[in-house]
Amino acid sequence: MNEALSGIVEGWNHFWFRVLVHRQYRLIHNLLCLVTILWWFSFWIGIDDWFSLNGWFNADLATNLIYFKNPADATLRWSFLWWFPSRFGVHAAIIVGILSSLLALMYARWWTLLIQWLAVVSWSHRIGWLNSTFEPALASFLLYDLLAHAIPTPQAKMDTPDALLCKHLAIRLLQVHTWGLLVAGVLHQIAGIVWVNGEAVWWISAAGRSNCLPAGWMITSPLLANALSHGFIGVQFVAVALVLYPSTSRLGLGLGYLAALGYAFLADYVLYGFLLCIGLLAIGVGTKQSAN
Incomplete structure (x- = not known):
């Protein structure tokens, strides 16, 4: 029990306080x-x-x-x-x-x-x-960005240890928040019957909420609507799992970017998709640094 608890504490401290240089x-x-x-x-x-x-x-x-x-x-x-x-x-x-x-x-x-x-x-x-x-999400991301610049960089343009810690914490907060957004998104979708039965993309298109998916096209292609609806959920499920492990994080990030594009172009949440891509970039930077 004590060993398990000490492992959790060590992992927590390693994640948050082992400062990496995020160039x-x-x-x-x-x-x-x-x-x-x-x-x-x-x-x-x-x-x-x-x-x-x-x-x-x-x-x-x-x-x-x-x-x-x-x-x-x-x-x-x-x-x-x-x-x-x-x-x-x-x-x-x-x-x-x-x-x-x-x-x-x-x-x-x-x-x-x-x-x-x-x-x-x-x-x-x-x-x-x-x-x-x-x-x-934007307000939170900007607050993390404020934390990253909380300590001014000296004229020599070399970050002090405190400044590096602020940037590191900002990266970690961006990573955790982005992962939470992806998890919340997929949980919200599977709670709706239209996503489970594969009609969600058709309804988005029929309501005029997607400039990329004409309603007539979806009506004549029900299998495509089902595939896009279920595929969108599946991509997010796999992405949130794979990004947690260094050995599969690259594939998880790729699927995460695909999910962000889905938000941007299937549902016309372009700015939200862009913001998710920024968060995924933070996950990619942190994962690469940790691996090194």
Whole structure:
């Protein structure tokens, strides 16, 4: 019993605190900033229709919906936009968000990343029930990125031990979160009868939620719809298992990228698929370093 417990503790400490040099972290940071910029731009079209004073989801309506859902949570959904609900305010928020991500991309410091994170969280709270699975994951990934840059790099451009630890912890958090997202996704799908009976892709197409899958094509190809539905679940099941072991992690990562493409193009969750790819890149970097 003691040996098993000590093995668990040793493995835990090895995973979290055996610091590795992650030379490719800059690429992960850049991709996170780029996907955040794309996310900001996605709100620009139709911003007046949705978020202006007379919009479909104006500040008064959003506040009432949040308060109605759970009054205790209303105070936690802070946003600068509650004080600037005008047309100018929402446009300024998008512009500030884009500029903050550009600044973080070009000048990766803790304060630029903090501004970027605050802008993303503030906007996510403002859009309320329009949030998807993407926004919480993005906010978390950006917080891990902030941790990675919490300790400034000296002028000599050599990371200190503390700075290396911060980057290492950020990589580990990205790995665990990405794996959890894949597990949560596949569990959510098998809980729905349309995925189990193979009709899910057809329903996604018929509802107009997939630009890559015309509804007529799915109607005339039921076997293809079944294969895509069951195949998508199967790929995720195998991926989340294989990435856990160094000997099979490369195959697991390949299947994970395939699953991310499925989210992006089967269901048109393009940004979410992109974000999963960034997380899988972190898993690949950490696995390669551990093997070495």
